[in-house]
Amino acid sequence: MSKQVPRILLTGGAGYIGSHTFVKLRQAGIEPVILDNFANSHPAVIERLARITGAPVCLERGDVLDRAFVEDVLRRHAPAGVIHLAGDKAVGESVAHPLKYFRGNIAGAISLLEAMEAVYLPVGPLGPPTLVFSSTATVYGDAGTGPIAEDFPRRHSNPYGHTKLVIEDMLEAVQAARPEWRIGVLRYFNPVGAHPSALIGEDPTGTPNNLMPYLTQVAIGRRSHLRIFGGDYPTPDGTGVRDYIHIEDLADGHVAALRTLQRTGESFTVNLGTGRGYSVLEVVNAFVDATGCPVPYRIVERRPGDVAQCYADPSRAMQLLGWEAKRTLEQMCADAWRWQSRNPQGYASGMASAASSQATEKENGLLVIG
Ligand code: UD1
Secondary structure, eight states, X not given: OOTTSOEEEEETTTSHHHXXXXXXXXXXXXXXXXXXXXXXXXXXXXXXXHHHHTSOEEEEESXXXXXXXXXXXXXXXXXXXXXXXXXXXXXXXXXXXXXXXXXXXXXXXXXHHHHHHHHHSSOOTTOSOEEEEEEEGGGGOOOOSSOBOTTXXXXXXXXXXXXXXXXXXHHHHHHHHOTXXXXXXXXXXXXXXXXXXXXXXXXXXXXXXXXXXXXXXHHTTSSSOEEEEOSOSSSTTSSOEEOEEEHHHHHHHHHHHHHHHHHHOOOEEEEESOSOOEEHHHHHHHHHHHHOOOOOEEEEOOOTTOOXXXXXXXXXXXXXHOOOOOOOHHHHHHHHHHHHHHOTTGGGSTTHHHHHHTOEEOTTSEEEEO
16 A cells, blocks of 8 residues: 555444445545444445455454554554544433443543544644544434524433533543644434445344334335324424435545545534435435335324434535535435345345455454455
8 A cells, every 4th residue: 555645544434424434535545444343333344345446445353442452553554534433323222221322432432532642642743633523413402493503502312412412522622632633523414325336335233213224124125114203293294304414425524524624724513414304204205206115104103302303504514624415315215225225134135245255354453355
């Protein structure tokens, strides 16, 4: 690998957002090193990333909670920055197992930040510590009607959202103590869809919590019908409204965030959303139109903790990063369906087993697929 190519450490790089971000980074001429423990992702992702991008993938298999390991990875690869996506994200699970979330997400972030301080401070030839962090629109709680801007009050309604809020606060304190830090906080709205190759996509373990994977599993026949949680919200058709963003646009947002941090040296917090809300029924109809698949559904009780509507004011991301979401709801549905229909059981289907047999694992945990 050429020394001129800037490297980036991508924690959680085998996950849904991480894998799509990997592809975009590589296409932008940045070489990502994936750090992942596959706790919530499939090893077959690695081979598929190699196929999409036409080059071997560098993987450090391990846990972000292991500070010594993270520091060693940073020293060996000397990345120009880190995109931190590793963490747990299931709201229901976080209510049932709060300590798993507080430990995994918060201690994971502390471990990474400490390792970065040890390697990048005082600022040396590697440049200042540069971090892009994955936060969530969940930190806004119930923000009422209208688009949500970054300066809206934050609140938490479950342990998962609480961990993201605590990490945001921690990053602010770290920045205040050491102004050398360059930190980009990205608050994601609702990422959906898949890479157009259908080689990578969202592959939730067990019953999906989120709308789009549940919907595609109904369409493929793995589930009998979609339950629409609530038909009596104060929205145009009574179902919940969200800001769905194509995963490819979201991944582009990470590249733009990294470039902006490197160009300006200024930290920021931005929403990554489209600025347009769609109701559950609108998503179902768009999916049926885009794919021709029938989607049986029933309107049931509201899901506890859900808000009526949540959509972004995305203007700050445009202003600071020069980024905006471009892909339509129709593309989101078509790409989500292509992924699901070609991989009915997610990564466990088809080529996955052949893929993992091509992997060669070296002693130090570095896995290179070629
Ligand atoms: C959820 C999480 C949020 C997390 C985000 C992305 C909750 C309360 N919030 O957001 O913290 O950051 O996922 O992982 O879980 N819906 C149905 N039927 C379903 C699934 C969903 O009607 O089977 C509806 C929901 O009521 C909502 C919309 O579809 O109106 C979107 O739901 P979902 O995809 O779970 O996302 P959020 O609830 O916005």
